[in-house]
Every structure is written in C-alpha cells, then in structure tokens.
Amino acid sequence: MGRTGVAIDVTRHDVDSDVAHAELGGFTVSGAPVASVRSAMMGVMNDDAQTAITQVTEQEAELVLTTFTHDDAWRLGSRLTELAIERDLPVTVDIRKGTQQVFHAARPGTTPDNDSWVERKVRVVYRFGASSYLVGLKARAEGADFNATHDLSLQEYAAHGGAFPVRVAGVGIVGVVTVSGLAQQDDHALVVEALRELVAAQGPSSDRG
Known part of the structure; x- marks a missing residue:
C-alpha cells in the first residue's frame, strides 16, 4: 500500500x-x-x-553545525563507530573536512569495496551540494538514470544513500560524513542519527530551518 x-x-x-x-x-x-x-x-x-x-x-536544513573542527570530526566519527559496534553493523565510516580525510574506520564484514562506495558517494555530495541519498531520490522520482543524465562514470559517482554534507552556519558545506555497508536508507539514517546528536550538543544555530 x-x-x-x-x-x-x-x-x-x-x-x-x-x-x-x-x-x-x-x-x-x-x-x-x-x-x-x-x-x-x-x-x-x-x-x-x-x-x-x-x-x-x-x-x-536542520542539521547545521556551529563549528566543525578536527575534534568535532573525531567525536562524530567515534560516535558513528560506537553505534556500529553496539548494533554489530558491518559498516565503514568516513569523514572529510574539505579535501582532507580526518576520520576513517572499518568494521568486520566490510571490504575494500566499501571504500570505493565511500569515494563515489562523497564525490556526489561535493559536486551537487546535497546528500547522496537526496540526489539519488530526485533522479529516481524523475525516472532518470543519474549517471547517464549527468554523463558521470559509475566507477566515480554513486547517487546512493550514505554520504551527508557537513554544513556550518554562515559558511556552508565544509565536509562530508559517510557510512557504507547497509541498505542505502540505513546508511543515511545512521549518519543522520549521529549528526543530530552532535548538532544538539553544539547548541542552536540561526541557520537551521
């Protein structure tokens, strides 16, 4: 239904x-x-x-940080890893600050292929300025083949849920947090859960809708 x-x-x-x-x-x-x-x-x-x-x-619109330092990235990545351990999830967690990879962890059950998925999803966020899940959803809603429509290689871009833009109030996108290993909606949901906790810990931001 x-x-x-x-x-x-x-x-x-x-x-x-x-x-x-x-x-x-x-x-x-x-x-x-x-x-x-x-x-x-x-x-x-x-x-x-x-x-x-x-x-x-x-x-x-909701998940906008007041700041995103290397320590913030560590806290976010550590929380994602902690959740994955608690739930025994076979995921890879990756965080970028600009072009720098500032956190990376892989749980049992993952393979180097998950690292490839991470890279492909991160590229989508940086190119389109939105989560990889949102970009993919919009393409499917239009009945379009994402890669064919944008003439992007399948080996380099994946509009598949799990990569989420890290936004800072008054600045915009400053990084990407990614999870790979679950169904795409679950990868996305895990990122949102941990990012929401970090946003709450930092306090209110005037940029949040």
Whole structure:
C-alpha cells in the first residue's frame, strides 16, 4: 500500500493476454493492462520518493553545525563507530573536512569495496551540494538514470544513500560524513542519527530551518 492509498496486486497475471488483476484504491479492476498496473506502481513509487525527498531536505536544513573542527570530526566519527559496534553493523565510516580525510574506520564484514562506495558517494555530495541519498531520490522520482543524465562514470559517482554534507552556519558545506555497508536508507539514517546528536550538543544555530 503506497501513501496514495493505491494497492497493486499482480498475483493473478495472465501472461498470454498480457493483462493483470489490479486493485486501485480499494476498487478491483479485472483485466487491467500490465502497462496500466506498472503506471500505477510508478505513481506509488514516485509518491513515496517525494515524501522521502521532503524528509531528507528537512534533515539537511536542520542539521547545521556551529563549528566543525578536527575534534568535532573525531567525536562524530567515534560516535558513528560506537553505534556500529553496539548494533554489530558491518559498516565503514568516513569523514572529510574539505579535501582532507580526518576520520576513517572499518568494521568486520566490510571490504575494500566499501571504500570505493565511500569515494563515489562523497564525490556526489561535493559536486551537487546535497546528500547522496537526496540526489539519488530526485533522479529516481524523475525516472532518470543519474549517471547517464549527468554523463558521470559509475566507477566515480554513486547517487546512493550514505554520504551527508557537513554544513556550518554562515559558511556552508565544509565536509562530508559517510557510512557504507547497509541498505542505502540505513546508511543515511545512521549518519543522520549521529549528526543530530552532535548538532544538539553544539547548541542552536540561526541557520537551521
């Protein structure tokens, strides 16, 4: 069931006639063309994507720091690592301050491939000025292939959740904090959780929405 209240049931699919049984908004429509079912499913997906886009946009407006020193980066990275240990999460944690890598830790279960994911997601944040999750959500909501649309190599850019811009009030983006190893929404959520704690510890900022 999507947020629009549209439910899709494709369990009765007549492959010979290329029709399906669709249930839309509680009303059953038999013999609906598969194309119509797919269109309805895309509507649900787009609705969910728009909701997620709104939520992530609000997170980016909320999570603005008053300062971001090397010690702040250490605190943030240490907290992320602590959460990963407590929950036994196989993640790599990475923090950049400008172009400098100021924190990096890898938990059991990760591989060098996670480092590649980190690099690719970080590049998206620095190029587009938004979290890698938000950039990817917007592309999917538009039905676009992110890499093809922007003519960017898959080996260098990944609009996949987990990299979040570090913003400082009155300055803008000064770094990136990244998690790799979980489903993209979970990578993103872990970063948001730890960053929110750091924001709260620093106190209010006039730049927060």
